Amino acid sequence: MKKNTFYIFAGVSALILLLLFSLSIKLTNPVPVAAGFVCYVLLILLLRRKIDGIIHDERQTAIDMHASAVTIRAAAVMFVTVNLGTAVYVFSEALGFHRPPIETTVPIQSLGAYPPFIHAPPAQIPTSDLGGFAVIQLILLIATLFIYAGARTYFAHKFGGIGEDDEEYH
Amino acid sequence: MKNTIKVHRAMHDMTQDQLAKAVGVTRQTILAIEKGRYDPSLTLAFRIARYFNVNIEEVFIWTGEEK
DSSP states (O other): OOHHHHHHHHHHHHHHHHHHHHHHHHHTOSHHHHHHHHHHHHHHHHHHTTOTTOOOOHHHHHHHHHHHHHHHHHHHHHHHHHHHHHHHHHHTTTTTOOOOOEEOSSOOGGGTOOTTOEEOOOSSOOHHHHHHHHHHHHHHHHHHHHHHHHHHHHHHHHTSOSSOOOOOOO | OEEOHHHHHHHTTOOHHHHHHHHTSOHHHHHHHHTTSOOOOHHHHHHHHHHTTSOHHHHEEOOSSOO
């Protein structure tokens, strides 16, 4: 398989994955996109082996290793920061720090509440909040990909081979 | 670490691409080694020296600690 064919296939598969994501939202069921993503990753890993003329030598391995190390450090700082913040939010009630009551304009008949309609804070974190956390994690993951790409470019330049073509062809 | 790969290539009338294919790496790796931007592993250094049929010290010259 040629390199360009692989990229086209990967792009089309990513579009299908986006469709599965919108389908999952429509069905309010995470299974299609989760299963689709696992299949996508397996497919990409399988197809990468079929690309012709790819030489992954020791210099590229060194670049990968250095870029990965930088990315892991940066990702660890970002994820620990966000997760620590979220953990405080989740455990705050259990630790005895109560969130303030939430005002609502919708009358809650079962509570017999009247304007300004104050009710007790939810005992559990609403699902919508967890979804927001997932979006933050996705943003962090995308940021991690950018950090990896940047680090890879930096180390590829540091270890030579980029923009320094002095080959004399016969 | 300095090296004389470029000299040996010239003596054998070889391009970077041909040497790269002969020792199983990319042309960019040969370019990076020639420019002193990347120090090859011992295995690759021996492979290059053996390809030119010389001792490793004739191709790679130790110049002391890296900066």
